[in-house]
Amino acid sequence: MNQKVSMSGGRVLLILGRLVLAGVFLFAAYAKLKPQGPMPWSPASVRTSLAMFAMQVDSYQLLPESAVNLVAHLLPPFELFLGLWLLTGIALRFSSLITVLLLGGFFTVMVHSYMAGLEINCGCFGPGEKLGPWTLLRDGSLLAVAIAVTIGSFLIRRNQVPQQIAASPAAPIPEGTR
Amino acid sequence: MTQQTPWRRVLVGAAVAALGILIVRIAFHGSSLPQIQVTASASTPTPTPAPPDPVAPASALAEVQPQAATKSASAHAKAAAVETLGPPIKTIGSKDAPIMMEVFSDYQCPACGSLFELTLRPMINDYVAAGKVYLVHHDFPLPMHPYGYQAARWETAAARIGKFQEIDAALYDNQKFWSADGNIEKYVAGALSAADFRRVQKQMVGCALETKPSQGCALDVFIEQDKALGNQIPVKQTPTYVFTNRGQRLAPGAGPVAWPILKQFFDSLN
Numbered sequence: 358m359n360q361k362v363s364m365s366g367g368r369v370l371l372i373l374g375r376l377v378l379a380g381v382f383l384f385a386a387y388a389k390l391k392p393q394g395p396m397p398w399s400p401a402s403v404r405t406s407l408a409m410f411a412m413q414v415d416s417y418q419l420l421p422e423s424a425v426n427l428v429a430h431l432l433p434p435f436e437l438f439l440g441l442w443l444l445t446g447i448a449l450r451f452s453s454l455i456t457v458l459l460l461g462g463f464f465t466v467m468v469h470s471y472m473a474g475l476e477i478n479c480g481c482f483g484p485g486e487k488l489g490p491w492t493l494l495r496d497g498s499l500l501a502v503a504i505a506v507t508i509g510s511f512l513i514r515r516n517q518v519p520q521q522i523a524a525s526p527a528a529p530i531p532e533g534t535r
Numbered sequence: 536m537t538q539q540t541p542w543r544r545v546l547v548g549a550a551v552a553a554l555g556i557l558i559v560r561i562a563f564h565g566s567s568l569p570q571i572q573v574t575a576s577a578s579t580p581t582p583t584p585a586p587p588d589p590v591a592p593a594s595a596l597a598e599v600q601p602q603a604a605t606k607s608a609s610a611h612a613k614a615a616a617v618e619t620l621g622p623p624i625k626t627i628g629s630k631d632a633p634i635m636m637e638v639f640s641d642y643q644c645p646a647c648g649s650l651f652e653l654t655l656r657p658m659i660n661d662y663v664a665a666g667k668v669y670l671v672h673h674d675f676p677l678p679m680h681p682y683g684y685q686a687a688r689w690e691t692a693a694a695r696i697g698k699f700q701e702i703d704a705a706l707y708d709n710q711k712f713w714s715a716d717g718n719i720e721k722y723v724a725g726a727l728s729a730a731d732f733r734r735v736q737k738q739m740v741g742c743a744l745e746t747k748p749s750q751g752c753a754l755d756v757f758i759e760q761d762k763a764l765g766n767q768i769p770v771k772q773t774p775t776y777v778f779t780n781r782g783q784r785l786a787p788g789a790g791p792v793a794w795p796i797l798k799q800f801f802d803s804l805n
Binding site: 409411412413415476478 | 644646771772773780783784785786787788789790791792793795796797799800802803804
């Protein structure tokens, strides 16, 4: 009974964590793709927004120009995809693992740049947010949530496997062997 | 005859005394300039007014050209006394350009120096010269930099005589040298002619080295105006830049950016 309660509690937390991560990534993608001024949505506004995001990626001074453009143009759509994937809950072990890798990479780069004394924008949710202790704390917390969701999803999957085996009907014993 | 002589002496003495008083007044108060009321828009930050072309004469300045040197000291004194200067012109390029880039920076900030050398300089030679971008500089000296405010004063003084671009480049080119000892004057002098340097130096009277504005320095009002504009953005670090494309202001950016990446952004706007 206690195990069942803890399992259901764990599932609730897992769902909450998954939804939080999904919301964060969907908002991050929206913030990077939306028009960065008083203009309507259009292919031109998206192109401008991605060019502005490329400037933020470049401000970290870690990548060559070609890589900056690649990251700037692929990351927002990937965040959109990842957010939707987390929202559906399909193959949560894999989506959460990819989330951990992505957030881990972001956090490492942010810490490195902050320790190097770079006065730049975070670029996490569009322009205008300075890289500092608050952004590091926030992204570190999200990374912790992602790790917890990943571990939880693997544990629940592991516990589900014996239950599925126990629940499956026993194979009939062939005649003549009784 | 004997009655006219004393009167003549009195008149000559009075004229000499008046001339002496005039010379003394000019010597001690000749560099003080009339207070210029500057108002910043409370609703929308506006750039500093600029001449249409950096090559064209700075017609926006209410400047009286000093007269040719004469042997008479009164002529020199009178010329210096009547020189009035307008607000500083801290812009490069044509204001008719479709894109305006406003940069809030601190001359002692290393990232601002990098931005100038690696990004703004090629941009000035390329897109600003081609009339695609209009560059506007705003001073935003940070209190952590002991000589940043003083550097802004020198640049502001130079901008009031139409020499902003020369001093802007000189300050960034020699940033690591004057940042070490605060000797900014040497590099300003090296970037100007002797006559222009005197005109700039005269404006620095009363501007003792400080990291905050002082009532005795007539240049500080312009720097504080820039800071007020920056606080409306708000500027949280330097360099911070704000783009306006055909009258539409975009979200601000900050930090270093390579010229090819910035150029790509400009190309995406039009």
